[in-house]
Amino acid sequence: MASPSQPDPTHTNDRSKKSAAQARRHQIAVACEQCRRRKVKCNGTRPCTECGLRSVHCVYEAQAGETRTQAVKRKYEDLEQSHDALLELIDLAASRRDAPDILSRVKHGDDIHDILAGLKEGENLYEAQQGGRSMVRRMLLSCLIQSTASVQEIIEMAPFLAEQRLRADLLETREWRSLTNRLVSAPMLSHLMLSVNENGAQTSVNDFAATQSNAWSQVDSRLDIPAFSVPALPWTRLTRNDNVMSHLVSIFLTTNNTYGRYVEEDLFVASMQSGSSITEYCSPFLVHAICAMACQNSEHPAAFVHTDDFISRGEHFHDEALRLWLLEEGRASLTNLQALIILSIESGFRGKDKMTITLLAVALQMNNDLPFPPAMEGKVAADRVRARSHVSWATHYFDVRAEWSGAPFLASRIMFRPNALMRERCVLTRMNSEVNHLLFAKQESMSSRGFEKATSDLKSRLLGWYHMLPDDLTFRSDLPAPVYELHGTYLCAIILLCSHTETLLPSKKASESQDRPSPTTRTASATPEAAPAPESLLYALQAARMCQHYRETYGFKITSPFVFQTAALVCLILLNRLDFSLTYSSALREGNPIPFYDARSAFEESYRCLLGIGTRVMIARGVARMVYQTVKMTGRVMPEAATKVREIVAEATWGASDVHRISSSYPNYSLPESINSAAEATMEALLKQWEAMQV
Secondary structure, eight states, X not given: OOOTTSOOHHHHHHHHHHHHHHHHHOOOSOOOHHHHHHTOOOOOOSSOHHHHHHTOOOOOSSOTTOOHHHHHHHHHHHHHHHHHHHHHHHHHHHTOTTHHHHHHHHHTTOOHHHHHHHHHHHHHHHHHHHHHHHHHHHHHHHHHXXXXXXXXXXXXXXXXXXXXXXXXXXXXXXXXXTTTTSOXXXXXXXXXXXXXXXXXXXXXXXXXXXXXXXXXXXXOGGGGSOSSOOOOTTTOSSOOOHHHHHHHHHHIIIIIHHHHOOSOHHHHHHHHHHTOTTOSSOOHHHHHHHHHHHHTTOOXXXXXXXXXXXXXTTHHHHHHHHHHHHHHTTOOOHHHHHHHHHHHHHHHHTTOHHHHHHHHHHHHHHHHHSOOOOOOXXXXXXXXXXXXXXXXXXXXXXXXXXEEEOTTTOOOEEEEOHHHHHHHHHHHHHHHHHHHHHHHSOOTTOOHHHHHHHHHHHHHHHHHHXXXXXXXXXXXXXXXXXXXXXXXXXXXXXXXXXXXXXHHOHHHHHHHTTTXXXXXXXXXXXXXXXXXXXXXXXXXXXXXXXXXXXXXHHTTSSOOHHHHHHHHHHHHHHGGGTTOBOOOOTTSOTTOOOSOOBHHHHHHHHHHHHHHHHTTOHHHHHHHHHHHHHHHHTTOOOOHHHHHHHHHTHHHHOOTTGGGGOOOOOBOTTSGGGGGTOGGGBHHHXXXXXXXXXX
């Protein structure tokens, strides 16, 4: 037996074999290139022991911790990326003027990826600058078409805007801010154009702007102070800013409410200022309806849902008003009735006159259900009667003179009688309702002779009313903006009455035009004296004159419903008569000479006005598009100046998605089908059909 102090030879042998086996099992992931070529064992260190003994450069194909397969895959991916980057660089250089400079950088060993990154960064900066300039150009075009500028002034300014060398930060400048919520004229725009042009304009444009900019005058900053100060809370959750709320309420009371008389100014303001949620003359629903309407006449940032998108103004207040109305569950109250009427008019301006019809139907029913307060002594009872009576258009009147202010848009202050305006509006509304009933309600039992007599009597009453207007409501260019609505309503009513009479009584029309040359065979002898026009065209000329005076006096920062309706109706009526030269008719009121002696000039002015309103109001945008598409589809030729203005401001007056924002039954009066209110002849149907045809 072996001594315990001596090692067991069998055990020692086993341990040696185990160590050798472990050494053999220890494999390195990748050998260096030198050891691989010489086929010697590499220990995998960096540098390896073998290369260190031989004093040669040790190079590994794989990175640390990477297998050879992984290294091959990585190298393939790197090669693929380099290949793609090189192709991208070649494609990019092929379309650039600085291609020689790019190749020079490659020649000098600059990294391809670094070159590409630099070029893309510059390209993104360029695109951002171009995008900024594109937005600036659209806003300038909108401002131009909303201004008091004439058709000729717009055409003269267009070359400057076409250069697209405007500062990308224009909308942040003091010069631009000075034009917001202001009446804008051609001289003011010329001054702006000279001050913001980065690299100078063409001589002709500079000369034009220089001749106009002398008339620039600073607008009184006091106009920015709201006429009424009211709190935002507790009436809305959309803003906590009292200045924003005061701004919107002031615009509504000075521009919308003066003619509409939806609310009694003193009662509403006092109730809103009280901050009490149980007040009689104010409610969150009413406040949101008011703000939704006011936003369409505001350029305050808070009015916009999407920055610089005029059509989006007030959508947040509109949606909140509808939500609050649902919570009312149809409850009849004074403020709900007022809010429904305001919201119905406001919805129509958004190109949603189908909603207008629905809301008005509810308002009419509520007006019947809501009792009138009893006549009692005292101011509180009198206030209740006054508010209830005015909202239903049956009021007690007192000839009280008031001062109308155009703030914040302009500094003019004009004295007029709001109660006289309301009284005449009620009389006209009654006759306007008769016109609509006669023309658009089914009159199956009425003979042609009966229809002719009814239209003749109604026209005589309209003319008699118009001739007997008080002197302060008689048409003149310096009328307060709300009074233009009165004249627009009258002109729309009498144009429709005459137009439908001429269409529905063809025998009478034929006898009147027996000796008149056909508009399609117009000759040089067809002078104004030789080609008298139907009465509808003569009144259309008078309406075009009204639009011209409104544009020259107020521009289109303020959008009035019946100024829009007048411009739209004139365009659609004149589309079928563009070749006529017209004469002044003694049948029109004395003292109202017509500046347009041909239908083309009247159409150009009215279409220019329609485009201006269309930058701010969707319904006008849709009608302007419908007029343009009607001209194309019927083979007519639009007057040259109107075509030029449309092309100049095209990107500011119609967008690819606009057709989907319209839900309207507005008729196309230039098409025979619209007389019968055919569904396929409405604006919404026609626009969608034409867009589908890519007309």
